[in-house]
Amino acid sequence: MNSQKNVLPLIVISQLFCTSLWFAGNAILDDLTSSLDLQENALGYLTSTVQFGFITGTLIFALLSIADRFSPSKVFFTCALLGALANLSITWQGNTFLSILILRFLTGFFLAGIYPVGMKIAADYYNKGLGKSLGFLVGALVIGTALPHLLKGVKGDYSWEIVLIITSSLALLGGLLILYFVPNGPYRTPNNKLDIYAILKIFKVKPFRSSAFGYFGHMWELYTFWAFVPVILQYYTKMHPETFFNIPLLSFIIIGVGGISCVLGGYLAQKVGTKKIASISLSLSVLCCLISPVLFFSNSQYLFVLFLIFWGMVVIADSPLLSTLVAQNAPPKFKGTALTIVNSVGFAITIVSIQLTTFLREVSDTPVILIVLVIGPILGLISLRNKKAY
Template sequence: MKPSKRILPVIVISQFCCTSLWFAGNGVMRDLVINFNLNESAIGHLTSAVQFGFIIGTLIFAILTIADRFSPSKVFLSSALLGALFNLGIIWEGNSFTSILSFRFLTGFFLAGIYPVGMKIASDYFEKGLGKSLGYLVGALVVGTAFPHLLKDMTGNFPWKSVLLITSTLAIAGGVLMSVLVPDGPFRKQSQQLDLSAFFKVFRQRDFRSAAFGYFGHMWELYAFWTFVPLMLQTYLLANPNAAFNIPFLSFLIIGIGGLACIIGGYLAEALGTKRTAFTALLLSCICCLASPLIFSLKAPGFVIAYLLFWGMVVIADSPLFSTLVAQNSRPEIKGTALTIVNCIGFSITIVSIQIVNVIRSLTDTNSIYAVLAIGPVLGLIALLPKRKVTA
């Protein structure tokens, strides 16, 4: 059965609208620091709060196999509504650092019913060309993630709370769109009962483990890079006073261009193979990490921006490809759970890398520290290497 041509665009638009919640706090981080008397280190802690919420959410969703037992579109809608509500909590004038952390945590918790569930919905419609479909879907996530930075630039003359109001409104609209226009897919196989062992069963297959570990290495780098892009630009500006950057707009471009890379990667995977394309993208992002101390030392702002744009592309291009490999190497009745489990572990890793960079940044003000992000890609590349056959 061939899905309607409108299905993929609706899923993509819904994903974009709802994932704009992810970095909504980062888009107004400077305003939060000023209005609530937060420390400069708050950026790492608030980003980690979203990630931690997402981790706990995905863990619960996976253990209870929610995406496989219930209608994914309804799970998506419920999560979008609740995520939007807690995102709005930040505008409360009585907030403290603890309450803001709590609101970001709860927003992240319900993003667990949006991002992996959106991929599950796509995989229920597109068995053929899944890599290309997930390329569009993760591309929407990337642009949605970057969107608050653009909103901040566009609403510079408006109260900072407008960024949060707009992102919550978009999330509600995205949830409603998915619920109304995207029924359960033709390839969906509903799990009939609660299977608490599914969390462990998925790792028994070697090809699944290889894809999952490649994804984990990619995640070590990805969200730390996205989190600190504005600070990379700010640090470079301080070291090069003659340069002139619009940091919010450039942050949007550097993160958002990854959406285009996801789409391109999906098409390349059809021609070159999914695993090979993912390996190449991970290798290129690893090189970007290792080259960062040298690049940031150059007194060439235009070249540095071009390098960051390229890094912004290759750092995410492999993400939909790893998700494709995970979905293809999972049993159909626990596919949603498998995607959620891998997301859960991957986002747990992002907290570690973000906090490590945060600690190193408190000790030095140089951009050379981002070479540490190469650790994940190196380990991911090793996991993706073909296993040598042992001969007697």
């Protein structure tokens, strides 16, 4: 069962199931708001708390070289189990806003052993065609991230707790699939020693730095856009009262469609080049950020939704390609640590971006604030201009 042909679908399915934990809190925000009488800025706090947990987890995992020193499959399963428990605990009726924030932090912390470790497992199995493989893998992350919105949109008369029960069950199943059917890959380079200077050694490699900074620019835009998709749709309906959206379902489509672009980008990268396709995606993101405020004044809800779907595709298409460049430019024995620390820094940037956008929304509730997202893809493009990042 551990041939390359069989392993990729298993990793993809497991990643999809486990990453459904990520935005589970956002999908049920309206219900939590009603239950706990939360304020508008709760969205920013809930999203940033998960990101902060992920950052903390990835930083610790990177410093201790967890993904390089221990079996990635066992690390993946353990974190899937603990993340599922943290997510499920939100259903406890005695929760307060503070306890929910703590549980979302823990969920993010354990996601540090799922997303980057899943990429490490893929890199251990696929030496050639890594971009295509990570395209499928990040595509699964995208759909997994969007899945709670779909569950919320179609749950009918069921309580909001069902969203958390389903996502927690899927995460546990994903962890079990990896544990039992995906052993250590043939290209894994064993590294049993703890090297506290590993991160410094990694960042001394110039092509790695260029790729990493390209990824950091991409992350400034990505999760803020995802977090604010429901808010963007709500704002459009306020400007155009005659419009009706099924916001959870549309949020799933706008975010989830990025999974298709990840796969497509992986195939195109094999023909055109990884860095070139990543740069094109970043350029299209710049365009979307700049013209987004104008589209709010369009009376065509179909044009507006199509624009958001297109933005949802280009905002993530470069992610697996930039991760591929990071993995290819990292020292082989520190590949897991490299992917983890880049994720850590990248998600730290998302907190700044989300909180800045949340603050700007409180100061001026206009669509013009979305232009602030353009900072990331522009800086990412500048970083990728380094010819040493192949």
